[in-house]
Amino acid sequence: MSRIHEALEKARRQQSGSTPELPNVEEIIAAGVPSPDPELAADIGPDDEPLDRLKTVEDRGEILEHCPQLNWPITGKALIFLADESHAAGQEQFRTLRSRLYQLRGSGSLKVIVVCSAIPGEGKSFVSANLAHAFALQSDRRALVVDADLRRAGGLSTLLEAPHTPGLTDYLLGEQSAADIIQTGSLKDLYLIPSGKRVPKPGELIGDSKLGTLIEQLRPLFDWIIIDTPPILPIADARMIADLSDGVLMVVNAPSTLAHLAKRAIKQFRRDSLVGVVLNRTLEPSASYYSAYGHGYGPDANSGVRSAHST
Numbered sequence: 259m260s261r262i263h264e265a266l267e268k269a270r271r272q273q274s275g276s277t278p279e280l281p282n283v284e285e286i287i288a289a290g291v292p293s294p295d296p297e298l299a300a301d302i303g304p305d306d307e308p309l310d311r312l313k314t315v316e317d318r319g320e321i322l323e324h325c326p327q328l329n330w331p332i333t334g335k336a337l338i339f340l341a342d343e344s345h346a347a348g349q350e351q352f353r354t355l356r357s358r359l360y361q362l363r364g365s366g367s368l369k370v371i372v373v374c375s376a377i378p379g380e381g382k383s384f385v386s387a388n389l390a391h392a393f394a395l396q397s398d399r400r401a402l403v404v405d406a407d408l409r410r411a412g413g414l415s416t417l418l419e420a421p422h423t424p425g426l427t428d429y430l431l432g433e434q435s436a437a438d439i440i441q442t443g444s445l446k447d448l449y450l451i452p453s454g455k456r457v458p459k460p461g462e463l464i465g466d467s468k469l470g471t472l473i474e475q476l477r478p479l480f481d482w483i484i485i486d487t488p489p490i491l492p493i494a495d496a497r498m499i500a501d502l503s504d505g506v507l508m509v510v511n512a513p514s515t516l517a518h519l520a521k522r523a524i525k526q527f528r529r530d531s532l533v534g535v536v537l538n539r540t541l542e543p544s545a546s547y548y549s550a551y552g553h554g555y556g557p558d559a560n561s562g563v564r565s566a567h568s569t
Contacts, residue, residue, distance in 0.1 A: 321437045322449075322479060330420035330443035330450075336384065337418070339391050352392040355536065359482075362505075362533055370473060370483045370503040371533070374496040376523035377489050380511040381538040383407070386486035387417045389507075393482045394448035402440070402480045405453040406469075406499055407488045408460035414486055415452045418443070425454025429472060430463040436475060449480070464495045470502045490523045497526050505533035512540045 334340025338348045362368050373386045383405075390403035405414035405426065412422030420443060428434040429451075442449045457463060476483060485503060487496035500506050506527050510520055524532060 321440060321476075324437050325440040325442060325449070328420060328441055328443045330418050331445075332419050336387060337391050338388055339395060352388050355389060355534075356392045358534065368504045368533065369477060369481070370485065370505075372485045372487055372496065372500045372503045372506045373509060374487045374500075374506060374523075375489050375509040375511070376491050376515060376519045378492075380489070380509045380515060381536075382489075382509040383413045383417055383486050385507070385509050385536050385538070386484050387414060390482070390484045391445065391448055393484075394445060398447075399481045400447045400449070400479070401482045401484065402449045402451065402476060404451040404483065404485045406464070406485050406495070408453050408457065408463065408495070409488050409493060410453070411456055412453060414450065418450060420450055420452060422452040423455050425452035426469075427454030427457050427460065427463060429454070430466055430468050431457070432468075436472060461493070461495055464498055469499070473502050490526050491519065500527050500531055503531075506531045507534050507536060508532060509536045509538055511538050514539075 331337055331340065338345040338352070341349075359368065359371070373382050373389070375382045386403055390401040393399055393401035403414060405412070405422075407413050408427055414420075415422035415425075420441060424434045424439050426439065429436060429439045439451050439454065440449055441452070463469075473483070485499055487499050490496040508520075508523065
């Protein structure tokens with residue numbers, strides 16, 4: 259993960275005059291992130307056998323063959339793989355992130371990933387949606403993105419321009435089956451479980467054993483499952499969901515996340531659960547800087563800081 263270190267350290271040096279106490283990667287993740295084996299392939303090719311694929315159509319028919327087929331996204335403004343050539347560097351950045359996650363999976367079980375942040379507004383939903391899309395673009399790779407941020411209405415659904423109900427809350431309440439809450443759109447092999455209807459006590463639903471049962475039921479159906487959670491510091495949901503996953507991907511907003519907040523967030527998880535850090539809204543959108551985790555692209559092409567769309 260040396261490139262993560264370089265990216266965060268570079269952002270800290272560049273912004274030392276304007277933003278106090280930016281995250282220091284050595285203090286945040288140095289001891290907590292396993293390093294991938296450099297001998298492993300950078301990515302999984304289209305001819306490789308997908309992990310845990312169910313053998314027959316009958317096995318997956320009740321869920322995937324009958325889930326709603328919709329027409330999202332319509333404009334693709336939040337998915338950079340559907341954007342114009344000005345987002346090419348950002349697209350390559352997500353391919354790099356995808357490759358590193360495949361490398362990490364080569365040394366152990368890694369399929370269900372929680373994407374979280376210390377506080378709201380760091381870009382975790384943007385990263386979740388685009389990372390899932392990056393996986394789904396590969397030949398014969400099926401990706402599911404789950405909106406488990408039940409404290410707000412339709413975060414991922416808004417990004418993907420998809421209906422937010424029925425969704426996760428409807429399943430956890432026992433009102434819908436797994437087949438009813440999974441939807442797919444115009445992008446082949448990209449699936450979504452939206453947050454569902456608003457409920458008065460979402461934390462109680464997250465703590466229910468039905469969520470773990472759902473994740474285990476869906477594991478064999480997908481090559482990757484990306485779970486977008488609430489921010490870790492104000493809400494305990496992410497910590498509970500992380501215990502049901504294989505690893506945690508932390509999103510850090512480079513210009514504004516204070517070091518003590520990032521360090522507090524990391525400490526909420528088990529020491530061995532952090533698999534990486536995505537540095538969001540970085541300065542200097544150069545080709546060399548895109549070789550590290552993170553992205554610094556967006557509509558503000560003439561400004562000093564180019565901001566990515568985030569939620």
